[in-house]
Amino acid sequence: MRVVEAFRGAYAAEPATVWRAPGRVNLIGEHTDYNDGFVLPFAVPWGVTAALSPRTDGTIRLMSLQSPGDPAVISSWDGAKGWTRYVVGVLAMLGSRTQGADIVIDGDLPAGAGLSSSAALEVVIGSALNAVYGLGLTPMEIALLGQKAENDFVGMPCGIMDQAASALCEDGKALFLDCRSLGFRNIPLDLSAHGMRILIIDTGVHHELADGQYAKRRADCESAARRLGVAALRDVTDLAGALSVLRGDERKRVQHVVTENHRVEAVIGLLRAGAVAEIGALLNASHLSLRDEYEVSSPELDVAVEAAVRGGARGARMTGGGFGGSAIALVAEERVPAVRESVQAAYAERGWKEPRFLPATPARGAHEVAL
Structure with missing residues (x-):
């Protein structure tokens, strides 16, 4: 797996975990999520993969195979720029529950297609951190963490739909989500x-x-x-x-x-x-x-x-x-x-x-x- 090979090359170590989170297409229910309404997205086969290991010094070392170069070293939240804000934002929302991470990102979502690469990135980082730090977060809590990072850290006032779809969808199904109660059901979509x-x-x-x-x-x-x-x-x-x-x-x-x-x-x-x-x-x-x-x-x-x-x-x-x-x-x-x-x-x-x-x-x- 090339994300693991890149992790070894960047950090001379094995990753503690590798997670994948998909992008999404919304079948119907557009601009209803931040109005406490209903949405019906489904996850797509393309997404973001993250190889990650925890650290103990509060530092974030971060590299993307789509932005090749030496790993970015981020020692304060203010150091995040561009796409790294979505990753650092998730860590910032977790605060003292984590102590930094070494991360390599790989994505195959078609760039610019509007398939929500930002939500996939937030969810994959939240999921990997949840695993290595034993945070005990549910998939919905990881989705909400990603939304909070995008709202409060990145400054984009998005609703919950994209992150929920990335975290909760199932194979062959669309996700019916009530954006007020956060109740959801996976609805068969056998095309x-x-x-x-x-x-x-x-x-x-x-x-x-x-x-x-x-x-x-x-x-x-x-x-x-x-x-x-x-x-x-x-x-x-x-x-x-x-x-x-x-x-x-x-x-x-x-x-x-x-x-x-x-x-x-x-x-x-x-x-x-x-x-x-x-x-x-x-x-x-x-x-x-x-x-x-x-x-x-x-x-x-x-x-x-x-x-x-x-x-x-x-x-x-x-x-x-x-x-x-x-x-x-x-x-x-x-x-x-x-x-x-x-x-x-x-x-x-x-x-x-x-x-x-x-x-x-x-x-x-x-x-x-x-x-």
Whole structure:
């Protein structure tokens, strides 16, 4: 295993443990997590692997095979820069429960695809530290630790969905998560049994200002909730009444969040009934809502979705935070070539770089890798 070989080369020792945590795709339930709502992600086969050993002097030595060079030595939280903030943030949140670590990171998540490499990195570090220090944390507590690191240390006001998916998902299943109670169930998502596939369409585009726009959407939701007198938009039960007293951006955000929560529940009902192909219409509706009400899509995502449906997909939508990244399409196996060709043609017509296509199989969450 190359992460172990790199660890030996960097630190002249064997790692105490090796863990792997996956990225995720969100089937449906976008921008609902920080509104105490419902989400339905699943883990993807790609992720982040970490070889790690504990230290006793409070120092963090850190190296990534995707950023080759000598190990970074971090002796204070202020020393973290760039991607290392996600790793150091987890250690910072644990405080005196750990005394540093030697770490080598290896990842195979497609860069920039919006498959949540940051959450995978947080979860794999939290899981490995939990193992070597005997912290006794549950997978959900590790997910919450990663979220806290991203919120409080990195400064990104994300919800819990990405970290929960990385920590809790099971093979062949999607994770139904109530982001308020943190109750969850793994829902069978056996695509091949129904002759279906979920195709990730990686646009290769990430527009600037995305992080600031994400924070703006969250602020819109919080101000709308205050205006409506509810703890979170998940508590809005009279949508028509709520929309009648709101204006502008707040009105649009509420429209999306409330209807998206209903779409999550509807998709779960269809999956339980074995009507996998029928969720396509709900994916389409989700994309339109994200485009028009939440305003987090992009031209590249819109074209990918429209071309996929035109090529024969049962449904498609942008996935992730938005402003670029990836779309997903629900496609019958025999229609996959036609969908790819349709999207490729639409991009070529506009002079855009050809997108990547990745078949998404629901995968296992964080787990220890045998040495």
